Amino acid sequence: MEAIDIFSYFLLLLLLLSGVKVVTTSNVIHAAIFLVFTLATTAVLFILLSAEFVALVLILVYIGAVIVLFLFGVMITRAPLGPNAELDNDQNKLLAAVISFSIFGIFTYILLQTFDSTVVISEGTSTKLLGEILLSRFVFPFELVSFVLLGALIGGITLARKDNALMDEDQI
Amino acid sequence: MSIQPLLIAAAALFSIGIYGILVRRNAVMVLLSIELILNSVNINFVAFNAMLSDVFLNGQIFSIFIITIAAAEVGIGLAIVLMLFRNRETANINEFDLMKW
Numbered sequence: 001m002e003a004i005d006i007f008s009y010f011l012l013l014l015l016l017l018s019g020v021k022v023v024t025t026s027n028v029i030h031a032a033i034f035l036v037f038t039l040a041t042t043a044v045l046f047i048l049l050s051a052e053f054v055a056l057v058l059i060l061v062y063i064g065a066v067i068v069l070f071l072f073g074v075m076i077t078r079a080p081l082g083p084n085a086e087l088d089n090d091q092n093k094l095l096a097a098v099i100s101f102s103i104f105g106i107f108t109y110i111l112l113q114t115f116d117s118t119v120v121i122s123e124g125t126s127t128k129l130l131g132e133i134l135l136s137r138f139v140f141p142f143e144l145v146s147f148v149l150l151g152a153l154i155g156g157i158t159l160a161r162k163d164n165a166l167m168d169e170d171q172i
Numbered sequence: 173m174s175i176q177p178l179l180i181a182a183a184a185l186f187s188i189g190i191y192g193i194l195v196r197r198n199a200v201m202v203l204l205s206i207e208l209i210l211n212s213v214n215i216n217f218v219a220f221n222a223m224l225s226d227v228f229l230n231g232q233i234f235s236i237f238i239i240t241i242a243a244a245e246v247g248i249g250l251a252i253v254l255m256l257f258r259n260r261e262t263a264n265i266n267e268f269d270l271m272k273w
Binding site: 004005008009012015016019022023028035038039042045046050051053054058061062065066069072073074076088089092093095096099100101103104107108111116117118119120123125129133134137141145148149151152155156159 | 173174175176177178179180181183184185186187188189190191192194195196197198199200201203204205207208211214215218219221222223225228229232233235236237239240241242243244245246247248250251252253254255257263266
């Protein structure tokens, strides 16, 4: 077993442990911090899999923007900071564990049946090549995604702003 | 390294996200669990891209698209949660039962 194998198994273990902490911790802010940890581990894994640009995009977009948005959401919705027992549906826990374990079991069975232990080749990919493919072969989805982002921008503003003409205090 | 541990770890992360969606009561925490699921799909795409050593880098480009769509989804989702919080004074998804039969 090479050193890189041991390192990547360690990374996968870290990924799963922090993922479990995201869904089990009783503190909202801790869950967001553990999500940062999960995403950072994923980024290191992507660098090991020779996807450097995707790793950087993950760090910039997720850790830089999405987590900050989540923290804003936590603060705005006045989710109680600090340990809080009201965060979970306790009567759902057993059923949820059964469902997620059976999904994991089915996936693992199918994956072990389908894929032999093919070795993942990790030779570096150039970001130049990625950009050229993105702007030639995938140029239509690329432009389409910009419209999706525009729609999300307009939709977010429309949903979140207080429209005084439509939402009069007396009518609600 | 081989492909199997990567795929199994991604499947485990997916199941953890499903558990989080089913168990959490706060709507923001449900959105966090959805991010875990999208992240596991990204791991699968990048791992398959490295396994097949694809010339057109389809897996990496798809994971970039997924990250973009996820950012848009979080923006819209948090706006909806904010709207619900403004109208119902709570972010507890058990109490959003207006459309329940």
